[in-house]
Structures are given as structure tokens and as C-alpha cells.
Amino acid sequence: MKIAVLPGDGIGKEVTAEAVKVLRVAVGSAALDLTEAPVGGAGVEAACDPLPPRTLEIAQRADAILFGSAGVPGDEAIPYAMRPAQACFACAKRWASSQTSGRPFSFQSSWMPRR
DSSP, rough: OOOEEESSSSTTHHHHHHHHHHHHHHHSSSSOOEEEEOTTHHHHHHHHSOOHHHHHHHHHHOSSSEEEOOTTTTTHHHHHHGGHHHHHHHHHHHHHTTTOOOOOOOGGGSSSSOO
């Protein structure tokens, strides 16, 4: 199984690292192909984009996505389109019809920046 691991920012890095450990134990000897990629603030730092094209490509080719978090306090000072949380919204918009698991989430189109 191909899994895109997108740790993101803040506590997402630590939580995702632990989730990967649990995942490895849970699947046992099953083949896992884990590919980590930057998203959120890490994406901005790596490629000047909260959801870099390479990260999006990795996510599109994956069977599943393990998404940590995006955004940290102080992000409101960053231009809206470059805020780390935009990665969450872009993923939600792209895969809104996919099955997801995690915290309750409802997608509001009004959250997306108008272009």
C-alpha cells in the first residue's frame, strides 16, 4: 500500500511520526510504501507553496494520505493564499468525495480564496 505521509507543522510532525510507528505495527509484514512530503509551513519553506506540486503528485499517486497538521500561531500575518492551512483546504476540496477518517470536518466553499 502506498501512503503519502504529510507531517506538516507544529505538533503534526511528532504525531505523524508516532502514527507511522502504530501503522507499521498494525499492518505487520504487509508491504508499506511510505513517502514523506512537505505540506503547510514546511511546504512554504521547501517550495514557497503550502501544497507544493511534488507533494500533490505524491498524494495523488498514494492509496492513502496520512496528514499531520498545517499552520502554527502567527500564520494570520502571512498572505492568505500562502497560509499553511491552505494545504488543508486544497486537499479537502480535491478529495471531498473520498472516504476520510479523523476529526469531524465539514468543507465550506466560502473558506476557499476567490481567484
